[in-house]
Amino acid sequence: MGKLIWSQWARLIALTAGVFETIGGIFGLFYRIFTFEPLTSDLNPIFNPINIIAILCIFFGFIIVAIEIPVFPFKNTFVASSFIPRIILYFIIGGVSILNYQNVNPGLYLIISAIMYIAAARGGEGRHRVKQDDLRRKLVV
Amino acid sequence: MAESFSSRLSKEFTLKRLSFWIFWFGSHIFLFIYGFFLQKDDRSLDNLNVIGFSVWTSRGAGLCLAYDGALILLPVLRNIIKYLRALSYLNKLIPFDENLWFHRQTAYAMLFFTLVHTLAHYINFWKLEQLGKFPAWQIHYTTWAGLTGHAMLLIMVLMYTSAHYKMRHQSFETFWYTHHLAFFFMLCLYFHGHGCFVKTAEGVCKGYLSYRFTLAGGILYFFERVLREIRARQPTQITKVIDHPSKAIEIQFDKPSFRYKAGQYLFLNVPAISTWQWHPFTITSAPDDPYVSIHVRQVGDFTNQLGELLGCDPNNFNNSNYDTKRSVPVILPTLRIDGPYGAPAEDVFKNEIVVLIGCGIGVTPFASILKNIWHQQQNKGLSKLKRVEFFWICRDTGSFEWFQSLLKTLEATQMEAGFLKFHIYLTSKLRESTINNIIINDVSGSYDPLTDLESRTHYGRPNFGYIFSQLNRAIDSGRYLPGKEGDLNTNVGVYYCGPPALAKSLKKDCDAANTESIKFHFHKEHF
Numbered sequence: 118m119g120k121l122i123w124s125q126w127a128r129l130i131a132l133t134a135g136v137f138e139t140i141g142g143i144f145g146l147f148y149r150i151f152t153f154e155p156l157t158s159d160l161n162p163i164f165n166p167i168n169i170i171a172i173l174c175i176f177f178g179f180i181i182v183a184i185e186i187p188v189f190p191f192k193n194t195f196v197a198s199s200f201i202p203r204i205i206l207y208f209i210i211g212g213v214s215i216l217n218y219q220n221v222n223p224g225l226y227l228i229i230s231a232i233m234y235i236a237a238a239r240g241g242e243g244r245h246r247v248k249q250d251d252l253r254r255k256l257v258v
Numbered sequence: 259m260a261e262s263f264s265s266r267l268s269k270e271f272t273l274k275r276l277s278f279w280i281f282w283f284g285s286h287i288f289l290f291i292y293g294f295f296l297q298k299d300d301r302s303l304d305n306l307n308v309i310g311f312s313v314w315t316s317r318g319a320g321l322c323l324a325y326d327g328a329l330i331l332l333p334v335l336r337n338i339i340k341y342l343r344a345l346s347y348l349n350k351l352i353p354f355d356e357n358l359w360f361h362r363q364t365a366y367a368m369l370f371f372t373l374v375h376t377l378a379h380y381i382n383f384w385k386l387e388q389l390g391k392f393p394a395w396q397i398h399y400t401t402w403a404g405l406t407g408h409a410m411l412l413i414m415v416l417m418y419t420s421a422h423y424k425m426r427h428q429s430f431e432t433f434w435y436t437h438h439l440a441f442f443f444m445l446c447l448y449f450h451g452h453g454c455f456v457k458t459a460e461g462v463c464k465g466y467l468s469y470r471f472t473l474a475g476g477i478l479y480f481f482e483r484v485l486r487e488i489r490a491r492q493p494t495q496i497t498k499v500i501d502h503p504s505k506a507i508e509i510q511f512d513k514p515s516f517r518y519k520a521g522q523y524l525f526l527n528v529p530a531i532s533t534w535q536w537h538p539f540t541i542t543s544a545p546d547d548p549y550v551s552i553h554v555r556q557v558g559d560f561t562n563q564l565g566e567l568l569g570c571d572p573n574n575f576n577n578s579n580y581d582t583k584r585s586v587p588v589i590l591p592t593l594r595i596d597g598p599y600g601a602p603a604e605d606v607f608k609n610e611i612v613v614l615i616g617c618g619i620g621v622t623p624f625a626s627i628l629k630n631i632w633h634q635q636q637n638k639g640l641s642k643l644k645r646v647e648f649f650w651i652c653r654d655t656g657s658f659e660w661f662q663s664l665l666k667t668l669e670a671t672q673m674e675a676g677f678l679k680f681h682i683y684l685t686s687k688l689r690e691s692t693i694n695n696i697i698i699n700d701v702s703g704s705y706d707p708l709t710d711l712e713s714r715t716h717y718g719r720p721n722f723g724y725i726f727s728q729l730n731r732a733i734d735s736g737r738y739l740p741g742k743e744g745d746l747n748t749n750v751g752v753y754y755c756g757p758p759a760l761a762k763s764l765k766k767d768c769d770a771a772n773t774e775s776i777k778f779h780f781h782k783e784h785f
Contacts, residue, residue, distance in 0.1 A: 121429040129419035144377065148384040155395055218394065219380055226415050
């Protein structure tokens with residue numbers, strides 16, 4: 118029964134990913150390792166002695182959660198009300214966080230979420246929601 | 259949430275809940291500590307113990323996960339639960355109707371210990387790399403334990419998010435189909451210990467061999483699904499379809515292999531609409547009826563499509579109320595029926611005094627019970643029942659028609675005064691013409707103008723707090739049921755089927771009306 122709203126599901130997965138981005142980042146500060154170390158050790162300076170990617174991931178986690186809830190500074194901005202910006206953002210964040218050993222899984226979940234958001238955008242969910250929001254705003258006024 | 263924090267707190271600390279929580283947290287904490295020290299104090303595993311705290315933690319959490327993995331499938335074994343709940347002494351001890359609640363609690367525990375276990379392992383593998391034993395990536399992505407673990411994490415993300423209550427309410431199918439990833443999840447769980455990571459320096463395997471416990475649930479669940487499939491394939495034939503007003507259809511069908519008790523429910527699947535969707539419906543016929551019937555209210559995609567297939571299109575109905583040329587389907591769809599399964603309402607006949615409360619279409623389990631009462635009276639079959647108070651709360655007048663003939667027959671055939679009382683409540687606003695109709699007919703007629711019953715329709719919502727306290731006083735003084743005076747212990751079964759909001763206030767009213775000797779026991783249908 119009912120119709121699947123892709124953005125609804127994508128949001129929950131993005132929130133999960135956001136929380137684990139931050140947790141993974143915090144762990145990454147103490148247990149520093151580059152995911153693709155067996156392939157190349159050129160990037161090791163980014164991870165040791167200070168894990169820059171991990172610090173970025175902590176930050177990313179907060180951004181994702183702030184977009185999805187949404188709270189300041191994204192509340193009522195185009196980032197929180199449309200899909201395209203976050204699809205792009207999540208692919209970038211996902212790609213970057215995969216570099217950090219602890220953030221491979223959250224990065225993967227974020228990319229899954231971005232793919233679901235693509236499905237949502239293709240299905241025209243965004244327009245519908247924007248309309249509803251407009252309607253609500255009018256009602257409040 | 260409308261529930262205040264303090265009332266929620268007091269709910270969690272009732273004896274039954276509290277003892278469950280003590281058992282639940284206690285068993286997890288015990289297993290965690292046991293697993294923790296099993297690893298820590300094992301001198302033969304010192305090759306792993308060099309890692310330290312994180313490896314002990316991961317082993318403790320791992321044991322808890324094996325425990326939860328063994329439990330998670332048990333509450334969804336509907337058939338076994340059906341037989342267990344029939345054993346009343348066991349049903350009093352373990353509330354079998356709360357099976358899905360327990361399934362959720364197990365899932366939450368699983369989530370928590372998964373986090374502990376996984377985070378500990380992220381540290382373990384990092385330390386193993388620092389110690390120069392194995393590269394971390396190799397353990398993560400080449401061993402059985404690592405690969406199955408990551409697969410399970412991904413499956414958990416998909417399953418938990420799609421099972422969020424808002425997702426379930428929006429799109430039950432997404433939840434239902436995604437939840438079948440559990441098959442792969444359990445498969446991964448069985449192989450998670452394969453390859454044996456917990457090895458002594460000599461290569462002796464010292465894992466928990468957790469598949470010994472977790473496999474049992476999986477095997478039972480497999481047979482459960484096979485049984486459901488076999489039952490669904492038994493021949494079933496629709497014999498009659500009745501299009502009721504207020505968008506309800508009654509389907510009567512014949513299934514010789516189907517045996518049930520009044521108040522139970524079944525799962526319906528219509529391959530013509532969807533091969534995989536199963537929808538629960540309460541049985542509205544009594545076991546002695548020559549057919550099995552269900553009432554379907556057309557409120558969603560599935561029920562609307564079902565209506566169309568059976569020639570009861572609700573849109574069509576509104577436009578052409580008395581059109582005799584309405585399209586009647588030539589070929590009736592095949593029905594697949596799974597069940598019956600037990601619900602609280604089947605225990606109605608174990609009480610002497612019952613209060614049945616149905617809201618709208620929530621009247622269905624009680625329709626079955628009332629029919630059964632009628633059959634028992636006809637056949638002079640005796641049951642424990644002495645007094646039945648039946649409440650039906652409806653929004654619109656059209657709903658009365660669903661079971662009007664049943665109620666009328668029942669009312670007309672009552673021999674013993676006071677055995678069965680109808681209390682019908684109408685909550686919607688009435689049109690002026692309807693009100694005029696009532697005014698004209700109500701005063702002089704001996705039957706109610708809306709329901710055509712002798713008992714009058716009440717307008718507005720019932721005040722159950724008052725009703726229960728009145729009932730209590732009547733029983734106490736011996737007026738209600740002779741031989742049941744206050745000095746004897748009396749149990750009153752209150753059975754409810756309807757929206758959860760009223761269930762909460764009813765539960766409160768029941769508790770408020772309890773006295774030393776007269777106890778109101780509240781049971782609600784879960785759906």
